[in-house]
Amino acid sequence: MSDRATPASGSTGYGTWPFFVAALGITWSLQFPALLAQRGFISGPSERFMPLVGIGGFGPLLAAVLVSRFESGIAGVRALFRPTGAWCVGVGWYVVAPFLFGAIYLAGTAIYQLFGGEAPGRWLYPPENAQQVAAMVLFPIAEEPGWRGFALPRLQRRYGALKASLVVGLGWAMWHAVMFVLQGASCRQFALLTTNVLAGSVVFGWFYNRTRGSLLLAILLHLGAHLNNPAHVVPARVTPFAVYTVAIAVFAVAVVVADRRAWGQPAASAETGLG
Numbered sequence: 001m002s003d004r005a006t007p008a009s010g011s012t013g014y015g016t017w018p019f020f021v022a023a024l025g026i027t028w029s030l031q032f033p034a035l036l037a038q039r040g041f042i043s044g045p046s047e048r049f050m051p052l053v054g055i056g057g058f059g060p061l062l063a064a065v066l067v068s069r070f071e072s073g074i075a076g077v078r079a080l081f082r083p084t085g086a087w088c089v090g091v092g093w094y095v096v097a098p099f100l101f102g103a104i105y106l107a108g109t110a111i112y113q114l115f116g117g118e119a120p121g122r123w124l125y126p127p128e129n130a131q132q133v134a135a136m137v138l139f140p141i142a143e144e145p146g147w148r149g150f151a152l153p154r155l156q157r158r159y160g161a162l163k164a165s166l167v168v169g170l171g172w173a174m175w176h177a178v179m180f181v182l183q184g185a186s187c188r189q190f191a192l193l194t195t196n197v198l199a200g201s202v203v204f205g206w207f208y209n210r211t212r213g214s215l216l217l218a219i220l221l222h223l224g225a226h227l228n229n230p231a232h233v234v235p236a237r238v239t240p241f242a243v244y245t246v247a248i249a250v251f252a253v254a255v256v257v258a259d260r261r262a263w264g265q266p267a268a269s270a271e272t273g274l275g
Contacts, residue, residue, distance in 0.1 A: 015067060015071060015154060016150070016151045016154050016155055016167075018067050018070075019063050019064060019067045019146065019150055019151055020063075020151070020171045022059075022062070022063035022066055022067060023059045023060045023062075023063035023064075023146055023171070023175060024059070024171070024174060024175055025059075025063075026056065026058075026059035026062055026063060027056040027057070027059030027060075027175055027178070028056070028177075028178055029056075030052045030053065030055055030056035030059070031052065031053045031056040031178040031179065031182070032178065033049040033052060034046045034049035034050060034052065034053050034178075034182060035178055035181060035182060037049055038182060046182070053178075053179070053182065054131075054134070054138075056178075057135070057138065057139050057142050057143070058142040059142075059146075059175065060142065060143045060144075060145070060146025060147055060150075060175070061141070061142045061143070061145050061146055063146055063150075064080055064145050064146040064149060064150035064151075065077055065080065065145075067150070068080045068150065080145060080149055080150060081145065081149070081215070083149055083153075083213050083214060083215035083216075084145075084149075084214075084215045084216050084219075087214065087216055087217075089211045089212055089214055089217065093207075093210070093211050093214075093217055094217070094220070097207070097217050097220035097221045097223075097224055098220055098221075098223060098224035098227060099224055099227070100203075100207070100221060100224060101200075101203075101221075101224055101225040101227075101228070101229075101248070102124075102224065102227050102228030104244070104247045104248055104251050105228055105230060105240075105243070105244045105247060106123060106228075107247060108243050108244060108246060108247025108248075108250070109123065109240070109243050109244075109247075111247075112243045117239075117243070118239065120239075120240050120243070121237075121240070122240070124228055125228055125229050125230045125231075125232050125233065125240070126227060126228060127226060127227075127229075127232075128232065132226070132232065135226060136223055136226035136227070137223070139222070139226070140218075140219045140220075140222035140223045140226075141219060143222065144215060144218045144219045144222055145215065147168050147171075147172055147201075147204075148168075148204060148208050148215060148218040149215045149218070151164075151167075151168050151171070152164055152165065152168050152205060152208060153213060155167055155168065156205075156209075160263065160264075161205055161206075161209055161262065161263045161264070162202070162205070162256060162263045164205065165201050165202045165204065165205030165206075166198065166201065166202065168201050168204075168205070169197055169198040169199075169200070169201025169202065170198065172197050172198075172201055173193075173194040173197040173198055176193065176194075176197060177190075180193050180194075183234065183235065184235050185234065185235055186235065189234060189235050189238060192238070192241065192242060192245055193231070193234070193241075195245055195249065196231070196241070196244070196245040196248060199245065199248040199249040199251075199252045200225070200248055200252075202252035202255075202256065203248060203251060203252050203255065204218065204221065204222075206252075206255040206256075206259065206262050206263075207221055209262045209263070210259070210262050230243075230244050231244075
């Protein structure tokens with residue numbers, strides 16, 4: 001099997017804008033009823049619209065399929081999912097993927113305490129209810145074919161890997177906006193959540209390129225981000241998530257500075273170092 005990742009269709013970033021518009025449009029249109037109910041513009045509890053909020057999580061996947069189908073027909077849809085089969089990378093990456101973000105949080109919390117920060121109370125924030133378990137299993141599958149499978153390879157062919165990761169991160173953060181508001185995030189918490197997504201997108205971009213554009217490993221990495229996620233306690237408690245966000249940002253800067261090779265070439269030719 002080839003270790004080269006093939007973009008869904010096309011070789012520039014132009015086709016990504018219909019994708020972003022469709023992804024945000026599908027997700028927001030399904031999630032706005034819950035927001036309107038929460039704000040009192042629609043009578044009744046917002047909880048009755050929560051199934052639509054969950055379905056809205058599939059916006060990136062649906063948008064990527066629709067744009068790929070429109071551009072190149074069935075061949076475009078097949079090409080979209082072809083990187084899922086790029087599994088011939090170093091075994092070490094399969095070990096790293098599910099635990100990377102959890103390890104970043106643990107390391108950040110340990111350093112925070114070492115320099116006099118308050119005790120975290122908890123070191124682990126695994127999924128604790130059916131909704132969080134469902135999000136851990138379904139959202140990586142619903143999101144990654146769009147963000148990393150469709151948008152990132154196109155954008156980085158035109159703008160380079162780092163800029164592409166930041167653009168994807170911006171779209172990813174905007175896509176989360178309604179969910180952040182539904183969680184009751186304040187303006188400062190909203191900014192913190194957005195920063196977390198942007199920094200995380202850089203880490204995802206690095207990981208994607210270092211694993212030869214493997215969509216399967218991007219899905220595993222996303223799943224791992226839910227295994228130990230202090231965002232579960234926002235907005236009731238913000239400090240653990242703030243520490244987590246700073247740790248991700250520091251890690252993102254580190255891989256940008258230390259691993260120039262991952263940012264200087266597309267995923268199709270990036271080498272892996274954990275093989």
